[in-house]
Every structure is written in C-alpha cells, then in structure tokens.
Amino acid sequence: MKVHILDDWYDSLRALPSFQALDGHDVTVWTDRAPDSATLAARFKDAEAVVLFRDRSAITPDLAAALNGVKLIAMRGQHAHVDVQALTREGILFCSKMTKDGPSTPTAELTFGLIIAALRYLPDQIASARAGAWQGDAPLGRNVAGKTLGLYGYGGIARVVAGFARAFGMRVQLWASDDSRARAAADGETVPPSRAEFFATSDVVSVHKRLTSDTRNEITRADLMTMMPGSILVNTSRAGLIEEGAILDALNSGRIGRAALDVFAGEPISDPADPLLSHPGVIPTPHVGFITEEELDKQFGDIYALVNAFGSANPVDMINPEVWTTGRN
Numbered sequence: 630m631k632v633h634i635l636d637d638w639y640d641s642l643r644a645l646p647s648f649q650a651l652d653g654h655d656v657t658v659w660t661d662r663a664p665d666s667a668t669l670a671a672r673f674k675d676a677e678a679v680v681l682f683r684d685r686s687a688i689t690p691d692l693a694a695a696l697n698g699v700k701l702i703a704m705r706g707q708h709a710h711v712d713v714q715a716l717t718r719e720g721i722l723f724c725s726k727m728t729k730d731g732p733s734t735p736t737a738e739l740t741f742g743l744i745i746a747a748l749r750y751l752p753d754q755i756a757s758a759r760a761g762a763w764q765g766d767a768p769l770g771r772n773v774a775g776k777t778l779g780l781y782g783y784g785g786i787a788r789v790v791a792g793f794a795r796a797f798g799m800r801v802q803l804w805a806s807d808d809s810r811a812r813a814a815a816d817g818e819t820v821p822p823s824r825a826e827f828f829a830t831s832d833v834v835s836v837h838k839r840l841t842s843d844t845r846n847e848i849t850r851a852d853l854m855t856m857m858p859g860s861i862l863v864n865t866s867r868a869g870l871i872e873e874g875a876i877l878d879a880l881n882s883g884r885i886g887r888a889a890l891d892v893f894a895g896e897p898i899s900d901p902a903d904p905l906l907s908h909p910g911v912i913p914t915p916h917v918g919f920i921t922e923e924e925l926d927k928q929f930g931d932i933y934a935l936v937n938a939f940g941s942a943n944p945v946d947m948i949n950p951e952v953w954t955t956g957r958n
C-alpha cells in the first residue's frame with residue numbers, strides 16, 4: 630500500500646523494530662507540521678493509508694471529500710482535530726488507538742520529573758553551574774516530601790502520578806468532575822470540600838484532563854489566583870484546559886512560582902521569544918510526555934499492524950473496541 634505518515638515525525642522512529650512492519654509498503658514520511666487542507670489534499674492524491682502522529686493536521690469535511698484513494702486513517706491519542714463523521718461518510722475507516730491503553734506511565738514519569746524540577750529549581754541550578762557561578766544565586770530548592778500534590782482530573786495518568794507522589798512522601802488530593810470525585814472518594818482518595826479549597830491548599834497543582842468543548846478553559850484565571858503564593862502549576866494534558874493568558878498573569882503577579890508545561894496553545898512553537906516559552910518562571914518541554922523509545926515502538930507497532938491487517942483481511946474484525954476508537958470524537 631501507499632502509506633503516508635505525517636506530523637511531528639522523529640526520524641529515529643525508522644530505527645525502531647516496529648518500523649520493519651512497514652517493509653513491503655511504499656512509505657512516504659512528511660516532516661513539516663500541520664500543513665493546510667489544500668496541501669494535504671494534493672499530497673494524498675495517491676495515498677491509500679495515512680498515519681497521523683498526533684493531533685496536528687486537521688481533517689476537515691472538505692479534506693475528507695478530497696481523499697479519493699485513501700481507505701484508512703490511523704493514529705493514536707486524542708483526535709478532536711479529525712471529523713470522523715465526514716471520513717465515515719466518505720467510506721474512509723478512521724481508527725485511533727485510545728490513550729487509556731496508551732502512554733500513562735511515560736507521561737506520568739515526565740509529570741513527576743517536572744514536579745521535582747520545579748520544586749528543586751533544576752533549570753536555575755543547571756544554568757548557574759553552566760554560567761560558572763556554581764551555586765550562585767539560584768533559589769533554594771524545596772523538599773518534595775511533605776508537599777501537597779493536587780491532581781486535577783482522576784484518569785489514567787493522574788492515578789500513576791498519585792502513586793509516584795506517595796512514594797516520594799507527598800500528600801495527594803484531587804479535584805475532578807462530580808462522578809470522578811465520587812469515585813475517588815470511594816477509592817479512599819482525599820477530596821477537598823470545594824474547588825477553591827483544592828487550589829488554595831495544593832503546593833503543586835498538576836492537570837490531567839482531556840480537552841473537549843466542555844473542558845476548554847475549565848481552569849480559570851480566578852482558580853490560579855486562588856493558588857498558594859509561590860506554588861507550582863504542572864500541565865502535561867492540553868493547554869486549552871487553562872484560560873489563555875492566565876498562567877502568565879499568575880506568574881507575573883507572583884501568585885504561582887513556577888509553571889512546568891509540556892503543552893502550549895498553538896504548539897509547535899518555533900519562536901524562542903514566545904512570551905510563555907521564554908518566561909523565566911516557565912519550565913517548558915516540547916510535548917514529549919509520551920515520547921520514549923519503548924512507548925513509541927509499542928504505539929506505532931499497533932498502528933502499523935493495523936495498516937498491514939487492512940491490506941490482508943477485513944480490518945473491522947481485528948479492531949478491538951477496548952483499544953481503538955473508530956467512529957466518534
């Protein structure tokens with residue numbers, strides 16, 4: 630098959646064992662980011678299968694209608710950028726491997742690394758050592774043990790982070806939807822009596838929700854302004870969960886001390902002067918929560934297997950609905 634892969638591709642993915650599964654296919658990799666629909670339509674004139682690396686290039690109804698030869702679009706993770714109904718109308722099978730079978734552990738590991746980096750001011754310490762100032766004027770770090778971690782959301786990643794936090798001697802509390810709070814309380818988790826108290830009593834707030842039209846801007850400027858002075862905000866979920874501009878305001882007012890962010894509005898950002906990316910109170914990573922050799926080999930191995938099955942069998946028979954989303958956003 631003619632297979633096209635796009636969005637945020639790392640060339641090192643070719644060296645992973647999973648890539649061999651595509652031997653025998655005619656594979657084209659596009660390394661630019663989020664091209665427009667007209668470019669994509671021209672590009673996919675001959676494509677039969679398209680692999681999306683992550684939620685970047687929007688698949689609009691117009692683009693879906695222009696994808697004459699495409700039979701399969703496969704990806705992993707969130708797919709709010711794909712009009713699945715339009716693809717279905719055009720007879721194109723869309724499959725997304727769901728996050729719940731996915732990268733909870735590596736993303737939780739990065740989250741916890743960011744928590745430690747923020748509490749111990751690691752970027753400041755590294756800069757100080759590199760500048761020849763040795764300990765210099767970098768701020769004093771703070772203990773991880775004994776701090777209260779507030780998890781916002783009670784899904785797969787939040788639960789793994791909770792386990793890491795407890796192993797480090799942190800106290801864990803959480804805030805989430807009504808249903809999740811009830812589930813968490815039944816599981817013996819600490820749930821403060823109000824949202825305001827959650828924000829006001831967490832030394833670190835770490836965000837772990839999905840971004841949907843209902844959850845966009847769910848964390849408001851007022852929430853951040855309720856946080857403890859000098860506290861830490863970590864977001865490895867999606868930037869759109871937090872009101873735009875609120876993080877900068879909270880940092881500039883000293884309300885929060887550090888924001889450790891793996892996700893940004895308008896990412897990928899190539900302007901080093903971007904106000905959030907370049908702010909001294911921000912510890913940025915370029916959306917790499919789930920980017921590890923092992924994780925990508927597993928995730929892409931499944932996608933390539935799906936591409937192969939599509940060429941040889943009735944793919945619908947091999948799609949496990951516990952693992953793949955095929956028809957809804």
Ligand SMILES: NC(=O)C1=CN([C@@H]2O[C@H](COP(=O)(O)OP(=O)(O)OC[C@H]3O[C@@H](n4cnc5c(N)ncnc54)[C@H](OP(=O)(O)O)[C@@H]3O)[C@@H](O)[C@H]2O)C=CC1
Nearest residue numbers: 728782783784785786805806809837838839865866918919
């Ligand atoms: N940085 C990275 O590289 C990665 C980031 N992520 C992101 O991390 C976040 C958390 O992921 P993960 O823990 O796996 O997510 P889950 O699927 O476990 O869901 C997390 C929370 O999102 C809410 N949620 C779940 N399903 C829905 C739905 N259908 N509609 C609306 N809200 C829903 C719930 O919130 P509540 O508890 O309040 O009910 C749930 O607890 C996501 O935004 C994900 O995209 C994931 C992997 C890698």
Ligand SMILES: O=C(O)C(=O)CO
Nearest residue numbers: 683684706707728919
């Ligand atoms: O799976 C996700 O939600 C990710 O952030 C990776 O793109």
